[in-house]
Amino acid sequence: MYKIVKKEYLANNIWLMDVEAPRVAKSCQPGQFVIVKTDEKGERIPLTVCDYDREKGTVTIVFQTVGASTELMKDLGVGDSFQDFVGPLGCASELIEMPEEELKKERILFVCGGVGTAPVYPQVKWMHEHGVDVDVIIGARTKDLMILENEMRAVAGNLYVATDDGSYGFKGNGCDQINDLVNNQGKTYTRVVAIGPMIMMKFVAQLTKELHIPTIVSMNPIMVDGTGMCGACRLQVGDEIKFACVDGPEFDGHLVDFDQAMLRQRMYKTEEGRAMLRLQEGDTHHGGCGNCEG
């Protein structure tokens, strides 16, 4: 069992938890992910590592409640445990594998959208600890939905915040902010790392392709085992089919077929809706309405 030692509400149904998982904490690297499962009957849910404390043996995860399984996760408190917590899975970010000298020559811009801010944080922190200053954009629809701003500010070179409604920072989305930095403020970047909703990564990648900036995205598709066994997480990347769990989760954003990935993301929408209804209606769920076959 893997005990929850800290729980915090961030914003917009996004929660942060520190979980005791010594083997994972000892070996995980920025960019990798874990799979958690609340109980015997739960789903295996992949989550990108948000932070880790090798000495305390804890790993930080951040998740947004989007369905029945994450609703149940949110109900766990400090002192409760996950039945399963496995990792680290996937490959570490290619940036941290780079020789330090080359890395120091890079001018990197991280672009985070929504809950995607969480997996960006350990990468920026790692850069900071290795003496590399990077620029970071956190994008959100509105000010109240922004997460991890203070944490990010402490480790980023320059932090730019952008809100769609202009309630905080730059008015516009992540792409608008990139455009502003590159075209108006004369910034140059050798690399962009974009992590957030699939649609946001798609548009960032489209823009950076026009700007000729190599771009890494982190994919979080549907998966079961996370070790290469099921193939549910397969993606079209250029001419090749890749498994996000073992070949990724990070890929060249200019090669990923986002449209296909977004269609695949919707595969279990009906089933998920049914599960959510069962959860919300509890014992009063009787089926027979013809819609859920429950």
Next chain:
Amino acid sequence: MEVDVMKRIPVREQDPKVRAANFEEVCLGYDKEEAMAEATRCLQCKNPQCVKGCPVNIDIPGFIKEVAEGNVEGAYHVIGEYSALPAVCGRVCPQESQCEVKCIRGIKGDAVSIGKLERFVADAAREQGVKPVKAESLNGKKVAVIGSGPAGLTCAGDLAKLGYDVTIFEALHKAGGVLSYGIPEFRLPKTKVVDAEVENVKSLGVKIETNVVIGKAITIDELLNEEGFDAVFIGSGAGLPKFMGIPGENANGVFSANEYLTRSNLMQAFDDDYATPIVAGKKVAVVGGGNVAMDAARTALRLGAEVHIVYRRSEEELPARVEEVHHAKEEGIIFDLLTNPTQIFTDDEGNVKGMECIRMELGEPDESGRRRPVEKPGSEFTLDVDTVIMSLGTSPNPLISSTTEGLDINKWKCIVAEESNGQTSKAKVYAGGDAVTGAATVILAMGAGKAAAKGIHEFLSKK
């Protein structure tokens, strides 16, 4: 009970029409009276051929003699000297091509029903609470076993009986490997059989640590150098699915058999109490003709679909066990033989709406000795399926080989190991099962686990 020595005692099965709609076990097994009657058919050969056909060389006449006398506990301990998983083997071993095919009774009549007798012994022993015999004391040496499938469980069990302190590391959240994620409930009940046999191995003193991915959380070198293990056995199986590489294969509704079966078996998606979803499908094509294809097809059928097996050769070449093909047909699976998929069609939302296939005919034998299937030009047609399950075989996961320096693999990414003792190219590291051979059977993996346990024991005894 009357016995015709030429004929085996028939085994009771669930009616095909009933079982096509449930996940209960198909074969109901012998009761004690039936088992004792069947056991009297064994000739107790002085030079038993059946034993030679068994990959772990169980003393078959020995345990059958105990059954004939009604001594379940005695029979269980005879088998226990050779096999840690009799309830599994009694169900999933291909006895018809191993022990039973060599039975002298089979020359003029039916071979003795060895598999069903083994299953009876294991089930009856479990019901009576008979446990395997634990080593009297530990010998102070530690062995790590990677993977808790048939190879790992067997290797761990054998070493524990010899007094080793054994820890199994399992990547998934549940022990059993392919027994848990791959083989369906209706062929191999999880709680009753798999969990119970895993518990038996644990009762020998074996520790199982789940949720540890070797090669990610910790490497083999770290196990040897930092965690104090004296030897490592790799039984990590062949878990990577293959796809065909045809257009449309990434559509929603195309699954690997691994995914489909893992959802249904490991995650129990067929049961609404479990959170993991599965797409049942209304009309399903399963591409492939092996045991895994039969398992996937029969699972989809039980979830309510019309199911077609699409296989490019003819019935004769189907790699699945005859019993599995027979059961599948009884349940209403449709076999589209000499048929090969060429592309998958999708609707606007990326869902499968059909699969184009082409008719095949058999040409000259290829390197596998089977006649090569050749396309019949112009014979394309469309199967109007909404779900496609690819069951084209699996290959070993590179997670371990790519993170272990000095561990040689061959061109199929299988770990190179000696057949006799499991020794790999790296000192202190042994391997066996599908990780070495590529996808094969439960019992062959057990045989390899057994050979490696012997190899590890010989190596560590010399030190």
